[in-house]
Amino acid sequence: MRDPHALGRTDSWEGVRAVVAGLGVSGFAAADNLTHLGASVTVLDDAEAEGERAEKATLLEILGATLRLGPGSTAELPEDVDVVVTSPGWQPDAPLLAAAGARGVPVWGEVELAWRLRHPDNPAPWLAVTGTNGKTTTVQMLDAMLRAAGLRSQACGNVGLPIVEAVMDPTPHDVLAVELSSFQLHYTSSMQCESAAVLNVAEDHLDWYSSLEEYAADKGRIYQDVERACVYNVADPVTEQLVRDADVVEGARAIGFTLGVPGVGMVGLVDDVLADRAFVEERRTSAAELCTVGDLASDAPHFIANALAAAALARAHGVPPVAVRQALREFRPDGHRIADLGQVGGVGWVDDSKATNPHAAKASLLAYESVVWVAGGLAKGASFDDLVEAARSRLRGAVLLGRDRDVIAAALRRHAPDVPVIDVGDDETGAMDRVVRAAADLAQPGDTVLLAPGCASMDMFANYGARGDAFAEAVDRRRRGST
Template sequence: MSTSYEPRAGLTCREADWSGLRVLVAGLGVSGFAAADALLEQGATVIVVDAAEAPAADDEGPLAGRIKILEILDADVRMGPEQVRSLPSEIDLVVTSPGWRPDHPLLVEAADRGIPVWGEVELAWRMRPRVGAAPWVTVTGTNGKTTTVQMTVDILRAAGKRAIAAGNVGTPIMEAVLDPTAYDVIVVELSSFQLHWQRSLSPLAAACLNVAPDHVDWHGSFEEYVRAKARIYENTQIACIYNVDDSRTEQMVQDADVVEGCRAIGFTLGVPGLSMVGLVDDVLADRAFVEERRTSAAELGTLADLQVGTQAPAPHYVANALAAAALARAAGVPAVAVRDGLRGFRPDAHRIAEVATAEGVTWVDDSKATNPHAAAASLAAYPSVVWVAGGQLKGADVDDLVRRRADRLRGVVLMGVDRDQIATALARHAPDVPIVDIDSTDNDVMDLVVQAAAEMAQPGDVVLLAPAAASLDMFAHYGVRGDAFAAAVRRHLERSC
């Protein structure tokens, strides 16, 4: 670890000497507030800056509430765009929120001045107690992180362990670390933004589920994005879990500097080799965490244990379950707990969620498929699809997605600001697939989408909302988009009765 990453020697646990440390916290969102609060409690001198204008005196919103609390605790809170242009003169450490890009002028100035920059995850790791801290199990990937984290928590709880989901999902990581509850395991979802700033985490087990182009605007290049994801494996103690079908994740493990004795464990939708978990027919099989793994395997469950609704579990959902099983097994749970945890698990809304089935057509909401990699995985789950796609592509290329999944398309309904890019890819790789272009952005857009999809669909088809794009051109977030789709489906079916 570079000494420039250390503002003061020995800041490795909550009981260290934080007093008088001069810290600038960049951003006053949930993570920034939690970081400032924790530092103040340890006696640090804290300045908080945020580009937002200061709320009015009578404002009772969350931002105003955070400011009031921090000022009561003697933080120096500075609001407005002029406050984020340069650093104050005497600062020992900058703690940045995930949304702040590395090329932000304030962070660049910190680097130029040799001032360490930590993310809130790095700070949370260093705020763990010296004795009795819960081990972390960490998960990243372009897609599937939240589902895998939640599955892992359910498996751990089925084994009787006190486990919590934290980070990008569930409880903020700082809150989980400072919680007086004696957790046995904290399962942490980490984004590439968070991993960019981490240096000292040492998880019990870590997994990178997959890597595909995303957030290139934040990182500056795909290579930097991959490099950030790879930090998930640094200093891992027991097991680095990688995706056998994604060679980049295996290379990350090979390149990682891990604790001596840490093992590489693969997960695969095929028959597992040595030190892997995978599928043997419909059985989830473990050849990694059994003593006689050269000649035998442990049964962790079956595909039937994963089924939700009438459809068989999608391949990427099965892959997530295998990754979760490997993480939990690395934490010492028995095979039966894997089965019980997965059997009781229910994914969050808008993730391959079956909305309705009528006249042989199944309607599925996967609005969470906000990039081409996620949409490709969703389309792979069904042999014949009327695909509902479009929105903000954020510079992503959809050519490979369309080329790989063209043979599954009955038809396509396009919406959103970047729909022409998808139409161009379809013309190139699936010229015979019918397309309906919905150029409306009115409140009834989903009714138009659903009507067009219904006219294309035939018995046995799946009408799949897997947009491959973000939603902010038309909806507040992907959940609102999914809700609008489901509501329009229900209205259509009611009218059809």
């Protein structure tokens, strides 16, 4: 039996008995690299090995791992285990993880494993981002800024490469832009980022956490032992409090980002200019221009906020303003994030299927003046009252679908009773054609029909991308006159 806490990338892990919980993207990366290091690896997953998972399972077996897949495979922890590496999303009270805790077996996430496997001679610093919404866009912007500065950067973690693969790359990176979910942060203990940002904290995953405070506390773990900059959202007091509560390296700075005029030590907006008053020598009397709002792919407030947060992390790492500007001018968000689908009959259609919780949907709704809102799916225990109160003056109407559509309908009845609502049900067959027809009936020229569901998609669609694709295809059919 060997103590895995004492081992790193250049050590032999022979004799270490590791259990990897889950054969998803991060689970496969963890099992693959632990096997490579010499550990004895057992992978447990209740799902059957089919399709791509079957290929992964075969490859791991060739490498020497043991796999136990199918229903009931995770019910019991094997007898001789030195460490459990869990996939994100596994709750601490899952029988496998609870058994590990009862036996005193350490439980790591893939992020914790990755931190321990950094190369001792060239450990690329981590610039990390978390938050209820905006993580992926911010990390992608940050990665673009780092690359524009000539650095070998990699977006990884909850986006891009699994973080274990990024740190194990044989060609060292100069820096890593790391997206971290609350689930990933829950299972970290030794991570020390160079700089980190919490973009926002709002209701989400309350089917996983017992309270919003517990969820926020996991978000706040990203600030632990930060070396240079803790970036927070001036408009979200919870994020600032998380900075105040964190133990950081002496000399680390708190850097706020704001859609208002930035104070000293902040980044923000001066008229239509994204300005830096944090990383310039004469910051008490002047600011550095980073870019203009017109340089960005979208002038939606949450998109601007993401750009400011990314810029703060990049500037903390020493990226010059010219590289920030170049990256932001060239950056285009991934699909299903405020994606403009064009106009049909004088009405704009927008796919923001990535808005999978009320906070994200609220930010999207507030970017448009008059909206027919398409919403619904799996609410994950969230409330929609604050969203409806904030957006009701902008709502021309609402079209609801999915399992938890009644939760949204109830919020609309309470706070916007005059807004017309069309319920298209949860029948998957032809769902988005029904949605588009209903939305077109409610919309007037100059309105925007906005798919910002505020819910997860898996009740009716494989993922938020499939939901957005179905919406875009239905809009296109209406444009061609076939619906």
